[in-house]
Amino acid sequence: xxxxxxxxxxxLRVTLIIIVALIGNWIYLKYDSLVHGFFFLLxxxxxxxxxxxxxxxxxxxxxxxxxxxxYSDFSSTFTKDDSLGKSFRxxxxxxxxxxxxxxxxxxxxxxxxxxxxxMIQQINTGIISFDTNGKIGIINGAAKQLLQIPxxxxxNDLGKLSNELLQVIKKLNPGNTFxxxxxxxxxxxxxSTVFIVDGEKWTLISFQNINTELQKKELEAxxxxxxxxxxxxxxxxxxxxxxxxxxxxILSEDTTPLExxxxxxxxxxxxxxxxxxFTISNRSKGLVDFVNAYRDFTNIPLPKLKKxxxxxxxxxxxxxxxSELSKDGIVLKTKLNDKPFxxxxxxxxxxxxxxxLIKNAKEALxxxxxxxxxxxxxxxTNHHAYIQVIDNGEGIVPEALERIxxxxxxxxxxxxxxxxxxxxxxxxxxxGSLEVSSIPHEKTSFTLRFI
Numbered sequence: 001x002x003x004x005x006x007x008x009x010x011x012l013r014v015t016l017i018i019i020v021a022l023i024g025n026w027i028y029l030k031y032d033s034l035v036h037g038f039f040f041l042l043x044x045x046x047x048x049x050x051x052x053x054x055x056x057x058x059x060x061x062x063x064x065x066x067x068x069x070x071y072s073d074f075s076s077t078f079t080k081d082d083s084l085g086k087s088f089r090x091x092x093x094x095x096x097x098x099x100x101x102x103x104x105x106x107x108x109x110x111x112x113x114x115x116x117x118x119m120i121q122q123i124n125t126g127i128i129s130f131d132t133n134g135k136i137g138i139i140n141g142a143a144k145q146l147l148q149i150p151x152x153x154x155x156n157d158l159g160k161l162s163n164e165l166l167q168v169i170k171k172l173n174p175g176n177t178f179x180x181x182x183x184x185x186x187x188x189x190x191x192s193t194v195f196i197v198d199g200e201k202w203t204l205i206s207f208q209n210i211n212t213e214l215q216k217k218e219l220e221a222x223x224x225x226x227x228x229x230x231x232x233x234x235x236x237x238x239x240x241x242x243x244x245x246x247x248x249x250i251l252s253e254d255t256t257p258l259e260x261x262x263x264x265x266x267x268x269x270x271x272x273x274x275x276x277x278f279t280i281s282n283r284s285k286g287l288v289d290f291v292n293a294y295r296d297f298t299n300i301p302l303p304k305l306k307k308x309x310x311x312x313x314x315x316x317x318x319x320x321x322x323s324e325l326s327k328d329g330i331v332l333k334t335k336l337n338d339k340p341f342x343x344x345x346x347x348x349x350x351x352x353x354x355x356x357l358i359k360n361a362k363e364a365l366x367x368x369x370x371x372x373x374x375x376x377x378x379x380x381t382n383h384h385a386y387i388q389v390i391d392n393g394e395g396i397v398p399e400a401l402e403r404i405x406x407x408x409x410x411x412x413x414x415x416x417x418x419x420x421x422x423x424x425x426x427x428x429x430x431x432g433s434l435e436v437s438s439i440p441h442e443k444t445s446f447t448l449r450f451i
Contacts, residue, residue, distance in 0.1 A: 013051040020044055068099060126188075129204045130155040137202060146188065146209055169205060175383060177451060178431070179210065187211040233287070240283050247276045300422060303346030303429050310377045310385070311340045313347065317354045318375060321362075330362060330371040337378030343385045343450050345430055350387075350448070353423040353434070357389040357446050360419070364393030364444060380449075387448040395440035404436060 024040020126143030134155040174194040254269035365371040376388040438444040
């Protein structure tokens with residue numbers, strides 16, 4: 001019954017066309033008049049066109065509705081058309097509801113987009129997006145303020161600040177992180193990602209000026225280093241100064257002048273003098289060794305990078321300790337968590353780190369019943385390669401864990417406390433990191449992470 005009015009309209013129009021056609025044909029045959037025949041032919045054509053238009057009214061509505069969707073024109077409305085029946089009223093109502101839903105959705109998206117744009121402009125992190133042709137998509141106020149480039153329409157404009165920085169950014173891979181010092185006041189740390197919009201590749205880079213933070217860290221590092229240097233030097237100089245004063249007292253009080261500018265000293269004083277000079281010699285030698293260790297820390301050579309197979313590196317490092325560790329009942333295992341892969345590194349420097357860490361692990365296992373060291377490597381969830389040295393020894397207490405990489409800090413009775421500091425410095429020169437985690441008497445893990 002929904003199409004009743006519409007069907008009646010079609011029937012009436014078809015019936016009228018047939019009646020007009022029959023009448024016109026009868027008049028033409030009876031009077032043989034071309035004028036009457038042409039008149040009725042024209043009238044049939046008009047009625048036929050009216051019928052076609054009447055039938056196409058729904059198609060036109062659907063076409064207009066789809067065009068509104070296509071061009072995001074949600075200002076269109078559809079009348080009820082009561083004359084065409086209930087189904088057409090329902091169709092128009094559905095069209096209007098869909099248009100309203102699209103209009104609401106677009107309004108919400110525009111609000112979200114406005115919110116995101118405002119948020120991007122308000123944050124202190126510089127943000128720039130650009131396509132494969134270098135055209136800038138988004139650039140926020142923080143980026144303009146940090147880079148100080150008035151007209152920034154193309155990523156190549158970054159060359160006005162630093163051509164070297166521009167070349168590095170053009171070669172960035174998704175997820176890469178790097179820092180770049182532009183001048184004494186501007187040291188930028190960059191991160192990158194890639195996304196696809198409408199089939200087009202865009203690169204998004206975010207960056208911050210870490211100069212202030214670096215200065216704070218540098219000051220903190222100098223304070224820590226100065227504290228350690230003062231402690232170590234005072235530990236050597238104080239007893240030397242005290243002992244030298246005591247020996248001077250012995251020479252002035254326990255010696256007797258003789259003829260020919262000679263002096264006599266009793267056996268006890270001579271022994272004290274001899275032992276005191278020996279102690280001064282040893283402490284002086286220790287102070288020289290300490291200074292040499294400091295020199296080693298500040299003169300690490302730049303790494304000579306080349307592709308190294310990690311499986312081979314683990315195997316060669318394990319072979320160095322195989323016989324030594326077996327004598328102490330220590331089992332050294334190697335494990336590769338991924339298919340064999342290569343890393344750009346300086347093999348000698350990285351192997352030096354691994355040797356130092358394995359020696360530390362060996363010492364930590366001295367009182368353990370089950371002695372195991374695991375040399376482990378793989379790729380983490382951020383696609384960064386890593387190498388781990390894990391032991392189940394006595395571990396590191398939380399208080400020491402915070403200072404373990406501070407130069408000259410050590411929990412051992414012997415040693416300079418410089419090994420881990422040099423190891424971290426080597427990893428920094430590889431643009432990587434050296435991290436530690438420890439659960440006392442359960443597990444200690446040192447991780448070399450290559451970024």
